[in-house]
Amino acid sequence: MAANQEIFDRLVRRDIRLRRLTRDELMQLLAYLERQTDSVDRLILAARNVERRANLEALLDDIRAARADVWREIGTRLDDWGQGIVIAEAENASAIMLAIFGVGVSALAASVTTDITRRRAINGRTLGEWLEASQADELGRVAAALRIAAAAGANRAQLVREARRALGVTDRNLAAIVESLATHAASSAREEALTGAGANVAPRLTHWRWVSILDGRTSDVCRARSGKLYAVQSPHPTPPAHPRCRSSLAPVFEGQGRVREETYAQWLTRQPEDVQDEILGPERGRLFRSGRFTLTDFIEEPSGRRRRLDEL
Numbered sequence: 001m002a003a004n005q006e007i008f009d010r011l012v013r014r015d016i017r018l019r020r021l022t023r024d025e026l027m028q029l030l031a032y033l034e035r036q037t038d039s040v041d042r043l044i045l046a047a048r049n050v051e052r053r054a055n056l057e058a059l060l061d062d063i064r065a066a067r068a069d070v071w072r073e074i075g076t077r078l079d080d081w082g083q084g085i086v087i088a089e090a091e092n093a094s095a096i097m098l099a100i101f102g103v104g105v106s107a108l109a110a111s112v113t114t115d116i117t118r119r120r121a122i123n124g125r126t127l128g129e130w131l132e133a134s135q136a137d138e139l140g141r142v143a144a145a146l147r148i149a150a151a152a153g154a155n156r157a158q159l160v161r162e163a164r165r166a167l168g169v170t171d172r173n174l175a176a177i178v179e180s181l182a183t184h185a186a187s188s189a190r191e192e193a194l195t196g197a198g199a200n201v202a203p204r205l206t207h208w209r210w211v212s213i214l215d216g217r218t219s220d221v222c223r224a225r226s227g228k229l230y231a232v233q234s235p236h237p238t239p240p241a242h243p244r245c246r247s248s249l250a251p252v253f254e255g256q257g258r259v260r261e262e263t264y265a266q267w268l269t270r271q272p273e274d275v276q277d278e279i280l281g282p283e284r285g286r287l288f289r290s291g292r293f294t295l296t297d298f299i300e301e302p303s304g305r306r307r308r309l310d311e312l
Helices: 003-046 053-101 110-119 127-151 156-195 220-225 264-270 273-280 282-290
Strands: 205-211 229-231 248-253
Touching: 003 053, 003 156, 003 205, 003 248, 003 264, 003 273, 053 110, 053 127, 053 156, 110 127, 110 156, 127 156, 156 205, 156 248, 264 273, 273 282
Parallel strands: none
Antiparallel strands: 205 229, 205 248
16 A cells, blocks of 8 residues: 555544544533533522622522633643544554655644644734633623623523523533544644644655545535645635534655545445444444445434434
C-alpha cells in the first residue's frame, strides 16, 4: 500500500475514535450540567414573592452567581481535555511517521499546546470567548423566561419548569463547542507536529488533503472541500469549517502514491474486521461483512435514527 494511503487510513481510523471520545466527554459534561441544574431549582423554590421586581432580580443574581461557578468548571475541564487531545494527536502523528518513514517528529512545546487550546480561534472565537458567549446567552434566556413567567403569575413549580426549558438550550450549545474543540485541537496538533518548528519529516510534505465525513449531516462547505488538496506553504482553510464540523486534514507526501477516491462504505470495506466492529459494533460488523446489509440499511430515513438489531 502506498504510504499516503496508509497514512490516510490510519488518520481516518484515529478520527473515528476521537469522535467516540468526544461523545464520552460531552456526556460527562451534560451529566455535570444536569446535576448543577438542581441548584437552580432549589434557588427558585426557596425564593419568596418573585412577583415583586426586587425579589425576582435578587433571584436572578443568585442564579447568575451559581452558573458562573458552573461555567468556570466547564472551562477548566475543556481546557484540560483540549490540551490532552493536542498532546495525544501530536504523539500519534509522530508514531505514524516513525512507523512508515522511520523518523518521528519532536514533541510540541507546552507553549504551543496552550496556544492551540486557549488563544487560537475556533470558528472566529477562542474557546474562552465561546464559553463566555454561551454563558451570557444562557443567563439571558433564563432571565427572560423567569420575568415573563413571574409577570403572568406563575407559581414556583412553573418557574422551575420555565428555567429548565431555558437551560436546555445550553446542552446544544455545549455540544457544538465540545465537538468543534475536538476537531480544532486534533487538526492543529497534526499540522504543528508535521510543519512546526520541531518538524523534521522526510520525504517532503507538500499538501494537506481535506477529509470530510460524507453522510446526511455533511455541510455544503465540507462536501465541496472533500478530497481537495491545499499546498502546505500557502494559506489554506483548516477544520473546523463550522460548528460541530467533523472534517480533518491528512498529509500528502511527495512521491508516496495517491489516495483512493472512495465512499465511506468503500473505505470501511477495506478495513480489518476489528476496525469494522469498533465502528459498527460486532453484530452490525458481521452483517456488513456478510454482504446482505449496506450502511444505509442500518439507519432509518429520513430521520437518520439508528435501527435496532431486531429491526434489521
